[in-house]
Amino acid sequence: MTDRLPLFPLSSPLFPGLVLPLNVFEERYRALVRDLRDRPENERRFGVVAIRNGQEIAPTGQEGRAEGPAAGLGDDPLAALYGYGCVADVADITESGDGGFKLHATGILRFRLLSVDASGAYLTGEVEELTEEAGSGATALAPEVTRAFRTYQKRLAGSRERSLASQEFTDNPTVLSYLVAATMITYTPAKQRLLEAPDAAARLAEELRLLRRESSVIEKLPSLPAVELTQQPVCAN
Structure with a gap:
């Protein structure tokens, strides 16, 4: 199934189930949000795509910030x-005093980007929605990834962190795969590979490899400061 969506390029991918807060201040994205606001609540959807080559915020030159829907790309x-x-x-939209917007949205499903149109006030894209498949071996991989993820969080937070022991994780392999993908601290290309994985089993297998590698690296480094992400319960809803 194909559809045409407004596009919001960001420096990192969005995953299904992840809540996305946005502070919208560039005119092209203000126009996008104004159009979303005018739609029925059940039709306020847009596409988030990570930037491969370019800038999230339009560059500023001698004559001011570059204009146009594809500025920086x-x-x-x-x-x-x-x-x-x-x-x-989109869950909610709040207008700021300066004419910008603050909004919260939730990732709901993946898509393949087929084309981009830059002729309007903001980018739009023709997208093909992707179905979610568990894949062979996903159920068996899920507990292994959960254990590896606990180890990763503990080592990242430091040996003094004890609150992780009681943290609950989902038994759903697909939801778990997206939770781990969204929470891991890694480079955009690695996160993008997880988003593009053909099914949950492939995503979990790659996450298991990454988690074991990162945990091993962290263990060999001097103690690191705990990050807020590892001190809070994580939820894919």
């Missing part, structure tokens, strides 16, 4: 963006 925005993204469903 070069002459070919399709090539500047990764080929897979996530549909975001």
Whole structure:
């Protein structure tokens, strides 16, 4: 199934189940949010795509900030963006005093980006929605990934962190795969590979490899400061 969506390029991918807060101040994205606000609540959706080559915020030159829906993405925005993204469903929109907006959205499903149109006030894209498949071996991989993720969080937070022991994780392999993908601290290309994985089993297998590698690296480093992410319960809803 294909659809046309407003596009919001960001420096990192969005995953299904992840809550996305946005502070919208550029005019192209203000126009996007104004159009979303005018739609029925059940139709306030847009596509989030990670930037492969370019800038999230339009560059500023001698004559001020560059204008246009593809500012910061070069002459070919399709090539500047990764080929897979996530549909975001808007929960609330609040207008700021300066004419900008604050909004919260939630990732709901993945898509393949087929084309990009830069002829309007903001980018739009033709997208193909992707079905979710568990894949072979996902159920068996889930507890292994959960254990590896606990170890990763503990080592990242430091040996004094005890609150992680009682943290509950979902038994759903697909939901778990997205929770781990969204929570891991790693580079955008690695996160993008997880988003593009063909099914939950492939995503979990890659996460298991990454978690074991990162835990091993952290163990060999001097103690690191705890990060807020590892001190709070994580939820994919």
